[in-house]
Amino acid sequence: MSLLTPxxxxxxxxLVVFLLVxxxxxxxxWKPIIKGLKDRENEIQGALDLAxxxxxxxVKLKADNEKLIIEANAVRDRILRDAKEASDRMIAESxxxxxxxxxxxxxxxxxxxxxxxxxxxxxxxxxxxxxxxxIAEQVLHRELKDKESQEKLISDLASSARMx
Amino acid sequence: xxxxxxxxxxxxxxxxTCFFNLPAQAQESAQHEPNPIADTVNQEEHEIExxxxxxxxxxxxxxxxxxxxxxSHEWEFSHGIAIPLPVILYSADRGIELFSSSNFHNExxxxxxxxxxxxxxxxxxxxxxxxxxxxxxxxKNVASMMLSAIILVLIFTxxxxxYQRNVGKAPKGFQSAMEIVxxxxxxxxVKPNVGPNYEKYLPYLLTLFFFILVNNILGLLPGxxxxxxxxxxxxxxxxxxxxxxHINANKNYYKHLVSPPGVPAPLLLIMIPVxxxxxxxxxxxxxxxxFANMTAGHIILLSLFGLIFIFQSMFIAPVxxxxxxxxxxxxxxxxxxxxxxxxxxxxxxxxxxxEEHGHADHGH
Numbered sequence: 001m002s003l004l005t006p007x008x009x010x011x012x013x014x015l016v017v018f019l020l021v022x023x024x025x026x027x028x029x030w031k032p033i034i035k036g037l038k039d040r041e042n043e044i045q046g047a048l049d050l051a052x053x054x055x056x057x058x059v060k061l062k063a064d065n066e067k068l069i070i071e072a073n074a075v076r077d078r079i080l081r082d083a084k085e086a087s088d089r090m091i092a093e094s095x096x097x098x099x100x101x102x103x104x105x106x107x108x109x110x111x112x113x114x115x116x117x118x119x120x121x122x123x124x125x126x127x128x129x130x131x132x133x134x135i136a137e138q139v140l141h142r143e144l145k146d147k148e149s150q151e152k153l154i155s156d157l158a159s160s161a162r163m164x
Numbered sequence: 165x166x167x168x169x170x171x172x173x174x175x176x177x178x179x180x181t182c183f184f185n186l187p188a189q190a191q192e193s194a195q196h197e198p199n200p201i202a203d204t205v206n207q208e209e210h211e212i213e214x215x216x217x218x219x220x221x222x223x224x225x226x227x228x229x230x231x232x233x234x235x236s237h238e239w240e241f242s243h244g245i246a247i248p249l250p251v252i253l254y255s256a257d258r259g260i261e262l263f264s265s266s267n268f269h270n271e272x273x274x275x276x277x278x279x280x281x282x283x284x285x286x287x288x289x290x291x292x293x294x295x296x297x298x299x300x301x302x303x304k305n306v307a308s309m310m311l312s313a314i315i316l317v318l319i320f321t322x323x324x325x326x327y328q329r330n331v332g333k334a335p336k337g338f339q340s341a342m343e344i345v346x347x348x349x350x351x352x353x354v355k356p357n358v359g360p361n362y363e364k365y366l367p368y369l370l371t372l373f374f375f376i377l378v379n380n381i382l383g384l385l386p387g388x389x390x391x392x393x394x395x396x397x398x399x400x401x402x403x404x405x406x407x408x409x410h411i412n413a414n415k416n417y418y419k420h421l422v423s424p425p426g427v428p429a430p431l432l433l434i435m436i437p438v439x440x441x442x443x444x445x446x447x448x449x450x451x452x453x454x455f456a457n458m459t460a461g462h463i464i465l466l467s468l469f470g471l472i473f474i475f476q477s478m479f480i481a482p483v484x485x486x487x488x489x490x491x492x493x494x495x496x497x498x499x500x501x502x503x504x505x506x507x508x509x510x511x512x513x514x515x516x517x518x519e520e521h522g523h524a525d526h527g528h
Contacts, residue, residue, distance in 0.1 A: 002285040003459070006396035007235065009252075009299045013306040014400040021313045021375060026367035029320035033346060034366060036327030043332065 206273060209282035225470035233390050233462050234285035236304045237265040241387035249307055252300040253278065253288065265301070305397070308389035312378040320374070349373050349507060357511035358518070365514050368408065372401065373507040380458060380499030384492065392502070393458030395451065402447035405510045409446075413517035446513050450506060457502050461495045
């Protein structure tokens with residue numbers, strides 16, 4: 001029967017020791033242990049979340065990169081096309097301009113030639129007139145000296161005029 | 165308005181528990197009061213000891229088992245090898261008295277007007293029966309309990325330091341071994357049974373588990389005390405759980421107690437006493453379960469060893485030793501299981517009392 005009868009002294013010591021153990025362990029053991037466990041769990045969860053986020057970011061980045069490459073290619077193509085167009089246009093323009101320029105030069109050369117021609121012709125005319133005058137002068141001068149021939153000439157002229 | 169009511173009920177319940185225990189105590193001390201009975205008991209004890217020393221033929225196995233299970237004022241490792249423990253007595257006239265239990269080692273087991281009475285368990289009685297004394301001695305159980313308390317504090321404060329030191333590192337060594345147990349208690353015992361507010365009760369429940377476990381295992385060592393197989397220890401643990409449950413219990417719990425939902429009014433006459441008895445049965449079952457399991461284990465082991473002394477045969481001893489070895493392994497398992505069950509049921513009682521909505525869980 002004594003086995004089933006709690007001893008008050010033992011209850012007293014049990015209360016003292018057990019409550020002391022609960023207090024000491026709660027303050028110096030369970031608090032840091034539970035905190036450490038929780039921190040570690042949060043850390044692991046955080047790391048997992050971060051990995052997941054990084055993964056999705058990588059996927060997005062990859063997609064972005066591809067888009068960028070496609071855009072860059074498009075830009076490059078456009079620039080090349082533009083450049084080609086520009087050069088083509090320039091070549092065509094310069095060709096046109098050269099043709100026009102050449103035409104103009106030819107024209108001006110023609111003008112010059114024509115002018116020169118005119119000048120030369122008029123000079124020649126003048127020369128011929130002067131020369132004819134001189135010839136005429138000399139002829140006249142000689143004719144007038146010789147009466148006989150004058151008369152002959154007149155008669156010749158007269159005869160030829162009649163014949164006509 | 166609600167808190168004073170709760171406090172009142174808790175106080176009433178605690179008072180009732182204490183009150184129920186008093187008569188038994190009074191009866192017990194009344195038994196020992198007449199001097200002749202104490203003397204005859206002592207005489208018998210003397211004879212037994214005498215017989216044990218003289219010849220092992222008259223080996224009293226019942227006495228031997230009771231002697232090993234019960235508390236004692238000295239820590240006996242083997243016959244004759246014992247550590248005397250301090251005896252602390254309080255009496256109104258003499259105040260606090262402190263002396264070694266080795267002072268009782270004389271012909272009459274008497275010292276300074278006190279008598280060490282050997283019965284099923286040891287008690288100290290004043291020679292003068294008019295005096296009333298209170299025995300607060302550091303008995304074998306108290307000493308063993310203090311030892312386990314020191315072990316617990318040393319182990320877990322060092323683990324706690326390890327957690328502070330190795331922040332952000334993997335646990336190693338003993339820390340990771342204990343972590344498995346701590347995580348098991350937290351995640352599989354406390355969290356699902358107590359509910360979302362489990363963190364408030366976690367320190368108590370963890371201490372409870374490891375205190376019972378360490379005491380169970382220490383109790384299995386040869387020459388050790390049977391701490392968790394002592395009803396005073398299990399009663400104290402059960403009462404602490406009971407107090408925690410009823411201090412923290414919410415309105416639903418008390419409402420459920422006085423008016424269980426869905427019960428017709430006439431039936432309340434039966435249901436309310438049943439519910440109230442149920443409230444006391446929970447800690448009572450906690451107390452008896454641990455006490456009975458540990459004591460039964462010790463009795464079985466001691467009986468087996470007693471068989472060796474009864475048969476006194478060369479051929480029986482190895483067989484019994486093997487069987488005892490097997491039972492020792494079972495007892496190690498029981499040590500874990502009982503610590504686990506006590507913690508599990510305590511968390512369930514707490515959980516059912518602080519459950520926010522729905523019906524409080526009836527006892528199991």
